[in-house]
Amino acid sequence: MVMEKVFHFDSPREVYRADACVITCFDARFDLAVRKFLKRRGVATFDQVKIPGGVKPLAAPECDADRDFVLRMVRTSMRLHGSERVLIVAHRECGAYADAPIEVVTADAVRAAEFLRASEPRLAVECYFADFDGIYGIG
Numbered sequence: 001m002v003m004e005k006v007f008h009f010d011s012p013r014e015v016y017r018a019d020a021c022v023i024t025c026f027d028a029r030f031d032l033a034v035r036k037f038l039k040r041r042g043v044a045t046f047d048q049v050k051i052p053g054g055v056k057p058l059a060a061p062e063c064d065a066d067r068d069f070v071l072r073m074v075r076t077s078m079r080l081h082g083s084e085r086v087l088i089v090a091h092r093e094c095g096a097y098a099d100a101p102i103e104v105v106t107a108d109a110v111r112a113a114e115f116l117r118a119s120e121p122r123l124a125v126e127c128y129f130a131d132f133d134g135i136y137g138i139g
């Protein structure tokens with residue numbers, strides 16, 4: 001096997017401590033809003049778990065393996081980067097929810113948060129909803 005350098009960039013070597021683990025959908029339309037929002041909330045360094053449908057595998061998994069896989073990602077963030085906080089960001093027009101009403105999406109976010117709190121009681125879990133005009137807290 002041959003490995004050839006195709007791009008030069010100096011990345012930091014220090015292992016970091018994550019301010020949070022952030023779970024979002026991979027819908028790129030909300031990337032900038034989420035990043036700016038996180039900065040505003042004091043989350044500068046974070047582990048982002050990006051999954052189509054966001055926390056749907058935690059709240060309404062197609063199979064248990066999906067739920068376990070996402071939970072493992074969160075636990076890995078805790079173990080490797082000391083994450084003690086999880087921010088869940090659901091969003092408008094999520095392809096994973098087709099034409100489901102917004103209440104279904106936000107209810108899943110709340111259910112996912114409850115699942116994470118039950119699985120890892122020391123985690124602080126927050127729920128948000130990204131719309132085209134900003135980010136809303138789900139309480």
Ligand SMILES: [Zn+2]
Nearest residue numbers: 025027094095
């Ligand atoms: Zn989505």
